Amino acid sequence: MTNLITNPVINGLSHLKNPDATLPTFLIEACCTSGRTYQSYKRGGSLEAKERFREEATCAFFWLWGIKGLNKIGDIIGEKFFDVLTDTGKDELRDPSYLMSNGAKIFKFSKIVSSAVLSMVLLGIIVPKVNHAITAKALNQNKIQKPQENLDEFIMSAKGNKNKYQVNFKGSEKLLNGIMKASYKLENDNKWRLITTDSGMLAGRVYNSRHPAERFEYTFRDILSAVFYNFTTAWIIAGLNKLFKKTDVHPKVVDEICKYLQDKNLTGNQLRESIGTKISENIKRIDFDADGTIKLDKLIQSLTDLGANEEMLRKATLMSQLQPKLRGESILSKAQVEDVFSQSISSDPIFLKNTINAATYGRATNPKKFVSAQTCQSIRESIDDFMLEIADIAKDKNINDCLKTIKKNTLIRTALFQIAGLAFSAFGLAILIPKLQIFLSQKIYGKQSFKDIATGNKKDGKKPS
Helix, strand or coil: CHHHHHHHHHHHHHHHHCCCCCHHHHHHHHHHHHHHHHHHHHHHHHHHHHHHHHHHHHHHHHHHHHHHHHHHHHHHHHCCCCCCCCCCCCCCCCCHHHHCCHHHHHHHHHHHHHHHHHHHHHHHHHHHHHHHHHHHHHCCCCCCCCCHHHHHHHHHHHHHCHHHHCCCCCCHHHHHHHHHHHHHHHHHCHHHHHHHHHHHHHHHHHHCCCCHHHHHHHHHHHHHHHHHHHCHHHHHHHHHHHHCCCCCCCHHHHHHHHHHHCCCCCEHHHHHHHCCCCCCHHHHHCCCCCCCEEEHHHHHHHHHHCCCCHHHHHHHHHHHHHCCCECCECEEEHHHHHHHHCCCHHHCHHHHHHHHHHHCCCCCCCCCCCCCHHHHHHHHHHHHHHHHHHHHHHCCCEHHHCHHHHHHHHHHHHHHHHHHHHHHHHHHHHHHHHHHHHHHHHHHHCCCCHHHHHHCCCCCCCCCC
16 A cells, blocks of 8 residues: 555656656746736736736747657657667767767757757747737737847848857867767756757847837846746755755655665664775776776776676676666776775665666666766765665664655655745746846836837837936
8 A cells, every 4th residue: 555655656756856857847837827927917917918928828838848849750750761769968988879870860960959949939039029919919009029120230240250150160079079968958858948948039039029128027037037947946955955964865766775675674773884985995906997987898807806706796797787888898987896896785786777777767777868977876876875864764773664654754855845946946937036027127117017018118228217
């Protein structure tokens, strides 16, 4: 019965922590759209409220599903010619793009970039123009948009300053790695998708602003909103964990640790003693590559020279399987080699593989998917931290008697912290930012009706006398 309750909770919380998931942003956006529509109604009545609702709802749709949807269409087309289901991310431990042909890489990069650009055009140019046109019709205004010649001047100015925008292609390898990383992030990280569409949307909104006050409001609101959309939830969660001296641990990690420790029959004090933190002196005798990695064959030879037994050699082999082979060769990070030497209860390679794979939604061991070495190491460190937390709670008691309670309390705390983070972000987006935006706008440009803003009155931008 307990598993019937905890499993949905674990899966639900894991979904909220998934960087590719749209649900957390959707929950925030629902509050944001409602709050901003209401604040607009208070200032400009139904006319401004309708324009704001159209703007927020349309943009939310493209923020959440625009790039993903366009990417999916590209995948359907690309699958007929290339392997486009392989990630383009790359670091010192993983390079799934090694499996892709050059044609597939070019197609995938083009598909991702074109999806992002199209979303930016829709949000930055088309949506504002259509939205303003609907308001203009309601006001019986024939023309409230910025003159087209301004756009022409901007284009000519850019053409006249070509050298200013030329890209230096020195260091092509570094540039290629950066492009591949950006492609991966745009395809798999919701924050990057939001920031990308936000940047194009902000540029378009500012350019199409009908009044200096509106231009200021868009700039202030959208820049500050990007912070609340993408960062404040994580900041609140980190702050609460630090305040209560708890580990910020993934729900899947909690589940795997509790299952792993269930049959160990240890007291809390014994568990603490079994978590090794001391680094072996032999690690200094291992010749790592410049990027801090070592090939398995080279490590096996080094361990053999140091007199390692068969069990340690087997452990090294299993530890190299925490990630797929890198361009056909098994490889380990320095931290993984430290685990090979370690006698810590948390250094079991099979346990680590299962736990990290669960917390990365199966990506860590999938040769076609990418998850950064930094992300995996962060999960690895949280394992030790959470085990020490269990030891502190159990003390001289058997941990088997405490694990169910610890697991339940940890999941509840994680849920509450997640809700607190989402609630603060929603408050900022739905109430705080709109109020500040209107307050500052009125301080700078004076109190003006929405009709004045929509019709572009007082376009000189001077503060009314």
